[in-house]
Amino acid sequence: MDEKIISKDDLLKICQDIIGKGHTLLTPGMNEYFPVKDVSQINLDASALPAKTSYKSYVFPRSEPVLYYKRSKDDVQLIDINVDGKNIIILGAKPCDTNSISIMRHLFNWDYSDEFFNLREKHFIIIGLMCSHYDEYCFCTSVGSSPVSEKGSDIFLIPLDENNFALRIITEKGKEFIEPYSEYLKTGDESHSKQVTENVKLPEVAFDSKEVYEWLGNNFESPKWEGIGNLCLSCAQCAFVCPVCHCFDIVDEDYSYSEGRRMKNWDGCQFGNFTLHASGHNPRDIQSKRYRQRVNHKFRYYVDKFGEILCTGCGRCSRGCPVSIDIKEIVSNCKD
Amino acid sequence: MCPLCYCQRCITDKAIPRWIESSSHQRGNFAWNIVRAFHLSARCTGCGECDRACPMDIPLSLINRRMAMEAKKSFSYVSGRSLETPTLVGSFNEKDSDELFM
Ligand code: SF4
Ligand code: SF4
Ligand code: SF4
Ligand code: SF4
Numbered sequence: 001m002d003e004k005i006i007s008k009d010d011l012l013k014i015c016q017d018i019i020g021k022g023h024t025l026l027t028p029g030m031n032e033y034f035p036v037k038d039v040s041q042i043n044l045d046a047s048a049l050p051a052k053t054s055y056k057s058y059v060f061p062r063s064e065p066v067l068y069y070k071r072s073k074d075d076v077q078l079i080d081i082n083v084d085g086k087n088i089i090i091l092g093a094k095p096c097d098t099n100s101i102s103i104m105r106h107l108f109n110w111d112y113s114d115e116f117f118n119l120r121e122k123h124f125i126i127i128g129l130m131c132s133h134y135d136e137y138c139f140c141t142s143v144g145s146s147p148v149s150e151k152g153s154d155i156f157l158i159p160l161d162e163n164n165f166a167l168r169i170i171t172e173k174g175k176e177f178i179e180p181y182s183e184y185l186k187t188g189d190e191s192h193s194k195q196v197t198e199n200v201k202l203p204e205v206a207f208d209s210k211e212v213y214e215w216l217g218n219n220f221e222s223p224k225w226e227g228i229g230n231l232c233l234s235c236a237q238c239a240f241v242c243p244v245c246h247c248f249d250i251v252d253e254d255y256s257y258s259e260g261r262r263m264k265n266w267d268g269c270q271f272g273n274f275t276l277h278a279s280g281h282n283p284r285d286i287q288s289k290r291y292r293q294r295v296n297h298k299f300r301y302y303v304d305k306f307g308e309i310l311c312t313g314c315g316r317c318s319r320g321c322p323v324s325i326d327i328k329e330i331v332s333n334c335k336d
Numbered sequence: 337m338c339p340l341c342y343c344q345r346c347i348t349d350k351a352i353p354r355w356i357e358s359s360s361h362q363r364g365n366f367a368w369n370i371v372r373a374f375h376l377s378a379r380c381t382g383c384g385e386c387d388r389a390c391p392m393d394i395p396l397s398l399i400n401r402r403m404a405m406e407a408k409k410s411f412s413y414v415s416g417r418s419l420e421t422p423t424l425v426g427s428f429n430e431k432d433s434d435e436l437f438m
Contacts, residue, residue, distance in 0.1 A: 031392060031393070052391060052392060052393075053392075062360045063359040063360045063361050063364070233337070237391045240391075241391060249358065251354075251357075251358055251359070253357060253359065263359050265358055265359050265360065266360065272349065273349055273351075320391035322337055322388070322389035322391075
């Protein structure tokens, strides 16, 4: 690992240069990762809780056209869309966000390689920031991550004091990105940053994900699902704020009889319509079956298919749930 | 959450025909909010549940309060005052003033 030291002022100079070049620089605010217009908006606060939404929408937008169509009496013409591959630099990403793209990558390259996702991902630079504070909803440590995890980051920052960060170069992409700015980097000493990371208070491990995996396999018909189903409103807030939920729906929007566009829109398994068949049959007709799907997909099916848990432990779904359903609590109860 | 939302099946879930686009672009979101504003105009009881439930902290009840103001101004109607008075939207009449529409 290559470790350097950079002052906050110098880091902001780099940010200024990035914005000046016309690249998009995203940084977390209260509600979302927002595009920085002025470097004074940059906070780099390691103790902030995750923003209410992740930067998922920059690689997988909430709603986007995938093609346009024109229809005449005896012909249909399809017009392809050019994906924009703009450089996006994400500064100060939480460790429970940095690994989200690499978790979703499996799905978007499984039976079909999603060019929209892949091109956008290629142009991402993720600069993670160590996390120094957790609340009752955090459980990154239960899903194989931690507040000091570098997984998914191209560059990782550790605050050493008010004005200085240790800067670890993690990937080739990160190295290429930072090279033009080497004048700002001082040689670092790992023992310094290690002292910081070793003193970070970690959220308690709430469950053993392997035991949860086993329990889910044996308890498809458990009465526990019914209890949760009776509470849940089916609003799918949990899927929309989740950094790794990736379900989408394809719908056609007609402008008129002769033209329109095909949209790819976020969807979520908690909606009643999600599995509604054209015949009228719905295999997940009640909420308990839908919630069971949510937990199984994250902690069993995805593990089976791709070897990773479909959850970063960020706790967003629980913080935002209007009826206070806490996924950490539910998964911790996936045992006999 | 809303105690005044009681449709068995919400208009947003109806796909044939599709009244409200499921795309969360401006048009889809706007269509949803305008339907909600009209359905709750002069019905909202001001309980504040929509504000509390919104994961993005959008103060949705402001829209309902504005609609209540319009109902009072244009039709001298205040919700919840009497059990006998017909509801505002339920008693729509073609001769009603349409001044409040743009
Ligand atoms: S889940 Fe972990 S990394 Fe994310 S905010 Fe909580 S403690 Fe920090
Ligand atoms: S956010 Fe809560 S109420 Fe809404 S679907 Fe998810 S678990 Fe159910
Ligand atoms: S399921 Fe909940 S805790 Fe897990 S990644 Fe998604 S939003 Fe975060
Ligand atoms: S948990 Fe539900 S919404 Fe999220 S990816 Fe899985 S099936 Fe889709």
